[in-house]
Amino acid sequence: MNMSPEQVCSHCGISFRWKAIIDIAADGSNVVFCCRGCHGAYHLICAAGLDSFYLRSDRAVPTVGEADVSRYTEAELLKHLVPEGDVCRFDILIHGITCPSCVWLLERMMTRMTGVESVSISYSGGIASLRFDPAQVTPLELFSVITSLGYTPRPYSADQSEKDAKRERDDLLLRFGTALFLTMQLMAYSYALYAGYFQGIDGAMKQLLQYVSLLVTTPVVFYSGWPFLAGAWRSIKTAAPGMDLLIALGALSAWLYSVWALFTGQETYFESAAMIVTFILIGRLLEISVRRKAMSGISSLYAAAPQRATLVEEEGDRTIEVDAVRPGDLLLVRQGERFPVDCLIVEGATEVDQSLATGESQPVLLTTGDEVRSGCVNVAAPVTVQALRPAGQSYLMRVAALVQMAQAGKPILQKLADRVSGWFVLAVIFLALLVAAVRLLLLGDSTGTAFMAALSIILIACPCAMGLAVPAAVLAACSRSATLGIILRGGDVIERLASINSVLFDKTGTVTCGLPGVVQFDTYPGHAGTCVLQSAATVEELASHPLARAIVGYAAEQGYRPESCRDFCSIPGRGISGVLPDGRRVLCGSLDFLQEQGIVADLDQQHDGSASAVLVAIDGELAGRFLLVDQLRKGAGDVMSALVAVNMSIALISGDHQLTVERIAAETGIAVARGAMTPNQKLEYVTELHEQGRRVLMVGDGINDAPALAAATVSCSLSDSSDIALENADVIISENNLMRIATAYHISRATMTIIKQNLAWAFVYNIVGIPLAMAGILTPVYAAVAMTASSLLVSLNSLRLMRFNRHG
């Protein structure tokens, strides 16, 4: 076990338990730091003559974070510079930033350099943006400063697809903002014109208002509506009618008709042209933001992969890029590091936290000959490993490929929707042409009247109320659910969430907290509970294993404080020993460990293996026993019964042992429990359910759930999940209250009801409107009033969601 007692950082003063950076001060005493930033800041302050704060120091350079800049040549780095006037901009991705003081230190150090004009570092992304004069300082010098502080710099340039996506989004946002501003202006004139139509208006005033309407509508149709016009033109060229064609036809014909009406002194129809474009643009913006999420999910998976590996060679250890690792290479993985590639342990034994890969909640003891997957964390001791596969084929990269495949499979439904609307478009155009032909040829109407009737049909059929029906309800639902602690990503999520009938829960970290807790503490005859608890807590205090933390926590709850312990010793995967101040020797660990130490011990009482047992022996005699289980999350039982109440079938899937999974399932009332599943098996299980026609909600938190999350109809993560799970999640639940999953389901159902009401209204409007337009009865101004009234109705109906308040 890893011996990491609580330490206090000499620079920032926070207490921490992870591996410290230890330095030696001038008086020979140790100074410890929580991170490189604090360590660097310590150096900086000392170098700046402010060392009255700390003791004067004369210390060795720490071995962590050694990076060589020699990898980069000056010419290579110069390629990444972006000229900006007299200075150049240089974006650097910095690895190793862990706290705000890292940012402070880096910014301070770099602004002090001559020639550097400004530095800004984003704490979350670790991307530094520098402006500097290349004549005074070279990029290589900047790199060596960052490296000397113990960070790893690499040149950063947003990749092309990211840049394109940003340009597309900004472009759409500008078009939408412009359309919104002009449409709002336009509505003021339109209401004046409606009033004028019914109450009478001065001819000159009417003309003036109509001309101003033309002025504000034209940019909406031709600038904001340009994507639709271009899309319509493409669909004509490729003979594939789509929604764009109908939107473009509607907007253009409304505009053309109104211009014609303006000059012939009739009622204009400008507001419908503008509203169509504006409402459809809202939908497009929502869609784009959803697509963006999907892309960033994969890149964050790549980011989880270690960048460097320590190569073991005869002449010494050397840090290399992980891409340079070849199968068969010997690598050193230190305590606290992630395994860079899939590998085989050839020397040493350690405990490995595989929770990202298998979901298993506790570190597993692995020894010579065992295989380890990339991305897992080495918890206990340094080991030498042999690489099995190159980094590109490692476990993490295979998961990334699975996620990518599962995501690519999603938009099939979208294509179907496009095809259906294609038929609708064709039918409307056909109907319009038919009416025009009938009027012209059979009824003998004038060309103008026939043309007007045909245009009216296209206008009425335009998806204007429909365009608003969905976004208005979605916006209301998203903002309401955000106040309830649920983040929904996009409108399509609501639709899919409302349709689910199966829920899959991951166990570790989702239904359970992922941390063990003591559920039972027994003493053996002849030992007082207080004494055993105090002794166990004293020894376990020095261990970092989750079970040890749980026991210390349990003792603290009962009011016991650890004493000082000496001769502490930990054997990875087995147990620990230590000597108390009064000289008694305490052993804590598994049954096997105590038996090895020559203690007569057995688990006598019923113990089915679903709970972890830690035995305590004092002076060679069995004294006590702790039973620990992973604890359930808040609302775990309630959410299951709430979901069963709405006829969901629920299953618990996990990489953990079958027994543990079954126990948790029984406790929470889940019918199906499946343990020992790999990420790929989880994905297959989701696909299997899909094939049976089920619509699946997957709730998970780890990298191991990512493929299943991406493949599920809807994915859900808790706010403290791994980044990769969050990026892939359609729904995020905050405060880790599982009950909110049921709330999310109910709000999506309520939203779908509202959307259906809105759409039904829009259809009624079409069904009544189209025949009236065909008959030539519906004059433009009545249609305009009806349209605004129906838009208002749809908006108000959607706002009812803001009062949604059902928690179960």
Next chain:
Amino acid sequence: MDETLVILILLSLCLGAGCWLVFIWAVKKGEFDDVERPKHRMMDDD
């Protein structure tokens, strides 16, 4: 009466155009680049 309306229409157009320019400035400055991050910030530990 007519003149008042013309002035009011022009005034509203100018006011709206002002807001529109602020909006364009905000888009160019990147105010809308990341609308995701700020709402997650409340869940961060620090």
